[in-house]
Amino acid sequence: MSEQGAAATEAGRESGSPLDPDIVQEVVAVANRAPSIHNTQPWIWTLHPSHLSLRADRDRQLRVADPDGHSLLISCGAALALTEIGLRAAGSDVQTRRLPDPADPDLLAEFRIAGRRQPAAHDTDLFAAAQRRQSDRRPFTPQDIPAETVELLRAAAAGPGVHAEFPVRSEQRVNLAVAVSWADRTEQRDPEYLAEMNRWLRDSDVHADGVPASAIPHVPPGQPRHTDVPLRDFEVGVSGRLLIERDVDEHPLIAVLLTESDTALEQLQAGESMMRLMLEAELLGLGTCPLSQAVDLIAFRTRVSTLMGWQGLPQMMLRIGYPAPGDLQAARTPRRPVTDILKVLPA
Numbered sequence: 001m002s003e004q005g006a007a008a009t010e011a012g013r014e015s016g017s018p019l020d021p022d023i024v025q026e027v028v029a030v031a032n033r034a035p036s037i038h039n040t041q042p043w044i045w046t047l048h049p050s051h052l053s054l055r056a057d058r059d060r061q062l063r064v065a066d067p068d069g070h071s072l073l074i075s076c077g078a079a080l081a082l083t084e085i086g087l088r089a090a091g092s093d094v095q096t097r098r099l100p101d102p103a104d105p106d107l108l109a110e111f112r113i114a115g116r117r118q119p120a121a122h123d124t125d126l127f128a129a130a131q132r133r134q135s136d137r138r139p140f141t142p143q144d145i146p147a148e149t150v151e152l153l154r155a156a157a158a159g160p161g162v163h164a165e166f167p168v169r170s171e172q173r174v175n176l177a178v179a180v181s182w183a184d185r186t187e188q189r190d191p192e193y194l195a196e197m198n199r200w201l202r203d204s205d206v207h208a209d210g211v212p213a214s215a216i217p218h219v220p221p222g223q224p225r226h227t228d229v230p231l232r233d234f235e236v237g238v239s240g241r242l243l244i245e246r247d248v249d250e251h252p253l254i255a256v257l258l259t260e261s262d263t264a265l266e267q268l269q270a271g272e273s274m275m276r277l278m279l280e281a282e283l284l285g286l287g288t289c290p291l292s293q294a295v296d297l298i299a300f301r302t303r304v305s306t307l308m309g310w311q312g313l314p315q316m317m318l319r320i321g322y323p324a325p326g327d328l329q330a331a332r333t334p335r336r337p338v339t340d341i342l343k344v345l346p347a
């Protein structure tokens with residue numbers, strides 16, 4: 001960096017450069033594409049004269065599937081990561097404070113601009129990947145993911161307080177399958193869980209949130225979909241329109257994101273880690289989909305950890321694999337307009 005550039009950056013650091021509202025609109029539009037449980041989009045940004053903030057929108061928390069707000073924080077962590085990536089891709093040197101006010105736990109992050117810099121090529125690539133990424137619930141091809149690629153995913157997911165495990169040994173897969181199936185059955189037997197899910201299965205012509213039928217897989221009768229680790233079943237009073245018409249025997253790579261304990265900060269950081277891993281996978285030509293039944297509730301997270309013999313707690317799980325070459329991109333899941341999720345305060 002030139003001396004002048006360095007001086008400008010230093011000055012920016014002291015005063016805090018103002019955020020350009022047009023750039024913020026663009027960044028928030030992409031950060032809003034973060035994945036969220038049942039596409040609840042439980043977030044709201046506010047542009048203040050000196051900084052941008054991200055808050056949890058508790059009205060959008062799932063009362064049955066997410067009573068302690070764990071999935072809400074994972075979702076918001078993903079939105080946090082995309083906000084940072086977007087600001088960096090726009091050439092900003094961003095400084096983020098997570099959970100800056102203990103008296104206001106729903107204030108999840110504050111972003112301040114300390115100066116300008118040339119965007120790194122990787123940030124620009126990640127920002128572009130964020131605009132393409134979507135949860136892919138179709139079967140992946142049987143093609144193995146090379147060990148070097150798994151290491152790239154591990155490195156992308158690694159961050160303060162979070163690391164990724166990829167259980168591949170057969171006894172680990174059996175234990176994981178048992179844990180996910182047990183959590184899945186427990187939830188499926190709860191009429192309130194089913195009713196809540198049904199409320200979030202929404203027609204994308206009418207609603208800008210929720211999971212549309214076009215994103216829900218449907219396997220015709222007599223056409224088996226064998227998978228050791230079961231997917232969350234969204235066909236609750238609604239028939240999926242994402243037709244799975246070939247015989248499949250799936251063994252996707254499973255990523256598990258672990259933290260030492262279960263604090264709000266760790267859940268937020270696990271969401272950031274999930275987002276980084278998804279974007280890296282997208283850049284590597286891999287599809288991803290969260291698979292979170294076994295981590296929805298603290299009782300599940302603790303039980304899975306014990307069953308798997310892990311030190312930490314699993315915060316999130318993802319299926320990962322190569323999309324089949326002939327598969328067309330499924331329709332994108334909708335998002336609310338930026339005017340609904342970004343408040344701009346007068347300068």
Ligand SMILES: Cc1cc2nc3c(=O)[nH]c(=O)nc-3n(C[C@H](O)[C@H](O)[C@H](O)COP(=O)(O)O)c2cc1C
Nearest residue numbers: 035036037038039071074134135232290291292333
């Ligand atoms: C915390 C969390 C849990 C999720 N759990 C599941 C899940 O168990 N099964 C699934 O198919 N999708 C799951 N998703 C994906 C969301 O349904 C998806 O992100 C949302 O519908 C938006 O779609 P998109 O990711 O394609 O943009 C989860 C996402 C998050 C952030």
